Amino acid sequence: MRSKLSFASALLASAQMPVALGQLNIDINNADTLKTAAATVMKSMVNDYTSQQPFSVGLLPPEYSFFESALFFNTIMDYAAYTGDSTYNSLFEKDFFAQVGSDSDFMPSNSSQRIDNDDVGYWALAAMTAAEFGAKPANSSNPSYLSLATKVFNNYVSRWDTTACNGGLRWQITSSTNGYEFKDTQSNGIFFELSARLGAYTGNKTYTDWATKIFDWTSKTGLTDAESSSGGGVVYAGVTATGGCKNIDKSFFSAQSANYIYGSAAMYNTTKSKTWLTRATLLAGYASATYFGPQMYVDDGSSQVVVETACEFQGNCTLSQKAGKNILFRSLANAITLNAGTNISSIMPRQLNNSATAAGKSCSDQGECAFKWSDLAYNPAQTSGFGEKTAAIEAWLTILRRANGTPDLAAAQSSTPPSTTSGGGASSTGGPAPTVTQSGKPNSGATLMAGSALGLVAVVSFLQALL
Numbered sequence: 149m150r151s152k153l154s155f156a157s158a159l160l161a162s163a164q165m166p167v168a169l170g171q172l173n174i175d176i177n178n179a180d181t182l183k184t185a186a187a188t189v190m191k192s193m194v195n196d197y198t199s200q201q202p203f204s205v206g207l208l209p210p211e212y213s214f215f216e217s218a219l220f221f222n223t224i225m226d227y228a229a230y231t232g233d234s235t236y237n238s239l240f241e242k243d244f245f246a247q248v249g250s251d252s253d254f255m256p257s258n259s260s261q262r263i264d265n266d267d268v269g270y271w272a273l274a275a276m277t278a279a280e281f282g283a284k285p286a287n288s289s290n291p292s293y294l295s296l297a298t299k300v301f302n303n304y305v306s307r308w309d310t311t312a313c314n315g316g317l318r319w320q321i322t323s324s325t326n327g328y329e330f331k332d333t334q335s336n337g338i339f340f341e342l343s344a345r346l347g348a349y350t351g352n353k354t355y356t357d358w359a360t361k362i363f364d365w366t367s368k369t370g371l372t373d374a375e376s377s378s379g380g381g382v383v384y385a386g387v388t389a390t391g392g393c394k395n396i397d398k399s400f401f402s403a404q405s406a407n408y409i410y411g412s413a414a415m416y417n418t419t420k421s422k423t424w425l426t427r428a429t430l431l432a433g434y435a436s437a438t439y440f441g442p443q444m445y446v447d448d449g450s451s452q453v454v455v456e457t458a459c460e461f462q463g464n465c466t467l468s469q470k471a472g473k474n475i476l477f478r479s480l481a482n483a484i485t486l487n488a489g490t491n492i493s494s495i496m497p498r499q500l501n502n503s504a505t506a507a508g509k510s511c512s513d514q515g516e517c518a519f520k521w522s523d524l525a526y527n528p529a530q531t532s533g534f535g536e537k538t539a540a541i542e543a544w545l546t547i548l549r550r551a552n553g554t555p556d557l558a559a560a561q562s563s564t565p566p567s568t569t570s571g572g573g574a575s576s577t578g579g580p581a582p583t584v585t586q587s588g589k590p591n592s593g594a595t596l597m598a599g600s601a602l603g604l605v606a607v608v609s610f611l612q613a614l615l
């Protein structure tokens with residue numbers, strides 16, 4: 149296989165490279181090292197954001213697609229929630245709403261950037277995360293996070309296109325835009341995940357029905373085969389709506405799998421249906437084999453480190469593709485939480501552990517991070533952008549969450565709202581507000597408070613800054 153060969157030679161080259169000074173070495177058994185690493189990279193990343201010239205509030209530099217700004221904000225929230233460090237909460241609160249747009253649909257009219265369905269979608273997922281954390285906008289003139297997520301959901305419903313392929317969202321929103329003929333698994337996967345999370349959060353069947361419908365469409369269109377136990381769990385990029393919807397783009401990127409894994413895990417958690425467990429398990433199994441592949445033998449000879457298989461070996465991943473690992477780690481962490489003790493959580497712990505360790509070696513102690521974690525070193529000649537940094541942070545948070553038996557978002561369904569959030573987004577729909585469970589085991593890290601108190605303290609401090 150071409151990739152194996154090119155990887156082997158790259159590995160040889162990196163093995164001969166001197167180890168970079170000042171690596172962010174982390175010990176996955178020591179939560180303090182994970183928190184310190186995450187804090188270091190956060191600081192560097194936020195500095196990249198705030199020091200832009202010129203600066204557009206809420207936007208990453210112009211070379212980044214609109215969706216990547218949403219990933220940046222989502223990681224800021226995850227960081228606050230799972231480390232308890234509220235340093236960046238006020239920045240979140242101040243800047244997130246700048247890109248909401250006058251219709252609260254994440255299509256700001258004077259955005260300098262092209263906005264596609266997947267762009268809008270990652271903003272909606274970030275808003276959903278805020279809702280799940282129980283956050284409320286500090287400025288009451290701003291719409292609730294839940295209303296932002298449902299607004300996008302409703303827009304997606306109205307954009308569901310039955311004129312071709314018996315359904316599906318198109319990648320582009322307007323017919324005059326290049327790419328309008330493409331029905332992609334980014335946009336549809338986000339719609340699926342958003343529906344599943346809205347269903348879990350509100351208990352409203354409209355959302356879970358849509359999640360089922362979108363998954364069925366994806367499957368019938370031939371974009372995934374995670375339908376039966378004989379399937380392989382692949383998620384292909386999309387289909388061209390012309391020519392009878394037969395022309396499937398078979399490229400595969402980790403974010404495509406990520407959204408379907410998280411959505412399926414949420415659907416399993418909500419419905420307890422074996423069908424969804426099978427789907428989630430197959431999708432996760434495919435992602436495990438493909439994006440942490442057996443080809444990635446590094447370190448002790450058996451470690452499997454995350455790789456964006458379709459482009460990383462050739463070294464030609466685009467800026468947007470370099471954000472995939474961020475989406476992958478966040479989605480896997482959430483899927484694991486939702487299926488605690490079941491199949492998904494048993495699939496990848498070693499791969500996640502090794503990837504987090506590799507991310508530590510791939511970042512400098514100044515918070516710059518390489519994209520290719522299998523190099524196990526940060527080489528200043530490599531790019532170190534928002535994709536690389538948000539991915540490393542999420543990889544460490546994934547381990548931190550497990551180390552603390554962390555909480556979850558999903559606990560939203562079964563727990564009572566903290567009094568501080570009553571009247572927040574969730575209760576306005578009649579659903580319970582999310583809070584955190586307290587079932588974790590005390591962690592060895594002294595600075596982590598006690599056990600799952602981490603989750604609780606973190607979310608509370610996150611709220612304090614946002615309320």
Ligand SMILES: *[C@@H]1O[C@H](CO)[C@@H](O)[C@H](O)[C@H]1NC(C)=O
Nearest residue numbers: 204205246247256258259260
């Ligand atoms: C839109 O333009 C106004 C006026 O120039 C500016 O204040 C605002 O920040 C811009 N919004 C976005 C989303 O760029």
Ligand SMILES: *[C@@H]1O[C@H](CO)[C@@H](O)[C@H](O)[C@H]1NC(C)=O
Nearest residue numbers: 242245286287288289290291
């Ligand atoms: C609150 O939001 C509204 C609408 O965006 C804005 O006009 C107002 O200045 C904001 N208030 C504060 C204190 O930021």
Ligand SMILES: *[C@@H]1O[C@H](CO)[C@@H](O)[C@H](O)[C@H]1NC(C)=O
Nearest residue numbers: 298302352353354355577578
């Ligand atoms: C469920 O969600 C849909 C879509 O947002 C909404 O139209 C409907 O009113 C909701 N139903 C209930 C019972 O809240």
Ligand SMILES: *[C@@H]1O[C@H](CO)[C@@H](O)[C@H](O)[C@H]1NC(C)=O
Nearest residue numbers: 422425426427429430490491
């Ligand atoms: C999940 O794991 C259980 C226990 O190991 C196994 O019996 C079941 O077949 C698995 N389900 C799937 C969908 O792989």
Ligand SMILES: *[C@@H]1O[C@H](CO)[C@@H](O)[C@H](O)[C@H]1NC(C)=O
Nearest residue numbers: 458459462463464465466469
């Ligand atoms: C990267 O290179 C491979 C192999 O030449 C090619 O198939 C792929 O389309 C390229 N990817 C990008 C993003 O250019």
Ligand SMILES: *[C@@H]1O[C@H](CO)[C@@H](O)[C@H](O)[C@H]1NC(C)=O
Nearest residue numbers: 417485486487488556558559
């Ligand atoms: C749903 O998620 C919660 C919270 O993580 C977990 O405790 C529960 O076991 C999950 N349910 C299923 C069926 O996996």
Ligand SMILES: *[C@@H]1O[C@H](CO)[C@@H](O)[C@H](O)[C@H]1NC(C)=O
Nearest residue numbers: 176177497498501547550551
């Ligand atoms: C992964 O790391 C955790 C510590 O964060 C440890 O408890 C667990 O045993 C490790 N799992 C594997 C498979 O190495």
